[in-house]
Amino acid sequence: MDDNLSLANFIVSFGSMNGYSSTVLQTKLALDFHNLSQLKNQHHDGELLKDALDGITVAQKMGFSTKSIIEINKTFVHNQNEDPNIPGHLRKASSNPDDAVIVVTDPNDTTDGAYYAPENVCPQDLDDIVNEFKSSEQSVKDAWRVFAELSKLQPFQDGNKRTALIAANTALNTWGSKDYLILPFDNIEHAAFMVNLMRFYRATTKEQENIALDRIIDTLPTSKEIQYYLSNSIEQKDEGINKLKNKRVKSFFKKNLD
Numbered sequence: 001m002d003d004n005l006s007l008a009n010f011i012v013s014f015g016s017m018n019g020y021s022s023t024v025l026q027t028k029l030a031l032d033f034h035n036l037s038q039l040k041n042q043h044h045d046g047e048l049l050k051d052a053l054d055g056i057t058v059a060q061k062m063g064f065s066t067k068s069i070i071e072i073n074k075t076f077v078h079n080q081n082e083d084p085n086i087p088g089h090l091r092k093a094s095s096n097p098d099d100a101v102i103v104v105t106d107p108n109d110t111t112d113g114a115y116y117a118p119e120n121v122c123p124q125d126l127d128d129i130v131n132e133f134k135s136s137e138q139s140v141k142d143a144w145r146v147f148a149e150l151s152k153l154q155p156f157q158d159g160n161k162r163t164a165l166i167a168a169n170t171a172l173n174t175w176g177s178k179d180y181l182i183l184p185f186d187n188i189e190h191a192a193f194m195v196n197l198m199r200f201y202r203a204t205t206k207e208q209e210n211i212a213l214d215r216i217i218d219t220l221p222t223s224k225e226i227q228y229y230l231s232n233s234i235e236q237k238d239e240g241i242n243k244l245k246n247k248r249v250k251s252f253f254k255k256n257l258d
Contacts, residue, residue, distance in 0.1 A: 009182060009229075011031075013182035015045065017183070018082045021045060026040055047078035054078075055076065055163070056175065059169070069150070070126070072163050073156045084159055090122065099157060102117070103115040117153070147181070148213055150168075182226070
């Protein structure tokens with residue numbers, strides 16, 4: 001399979017956590033022709049694409065380590081709204097209030113059940129995650145644990161989940177095999193993935209984290225599903241809501257809807 005097709009799929013997955021709207025095909029064309037105008041949103045999506053490519057370049061060069069995790073985040077400089085103010089900076093809320101992170105997990109945007117990330121993050125915290133993976137069986141599940149633990153730690157001001165996804169792929173060295181770890185491409189499974197990641201955030205014991213991680217793994221597409229999805233992505237057709245003029249459209253997620 002075309003390397004750029006698999007890479008495009010990874011970039012769409014990478015960007016899906018920050019509103020990336022281009023399709024796999026549009027992303028592949030941008031990579032093929034080195035032309036960001038192929039993207040649905042040249043400005044926003046193009047910046048996330050450049051973050052991904054720069055982060056991958058660092059990861060391929062440095063391998064999986066605490067230093068490489070920091071350097072990956074350091075490359076996120078292209079998108080002013082989504083990237084950290086100080087790329088690669090480990091948060092220290094005790095001396096910088098801007099480094100304090102609270103992740104709201106309630107759909108109604110209340111602080112009920114909110115996750116309060118550690119106030120200060122030091123290199124040892126990243127060492128613990130790296131060493132845990134290196135002493136494990138280094139399976140796909142172990143790599144997704146890297147993603148979940150880094151995401152939960154929130155070591156950086158922004159771009160934590162994107163940093164974690166590149167780091168998890170680096171742990172398995174998928175850059176060589178092209179069998180990238182990706183988030184679900186189905187929107188419902190993607191939402192379930194995020195809900196279970198929130199469960200991992202809110203877990204207060206290792207057992208609770210393991211249960212949440214298993215739920216995360218259950219939402220992921222199989223290799224066969226990924227291959228089928230990619231083989232059909234070239235002919236993707238999108239019947240937008242505005243095209244459904246002769247149909248009664250009901251949103252499942254709208255409140256107070258019968």
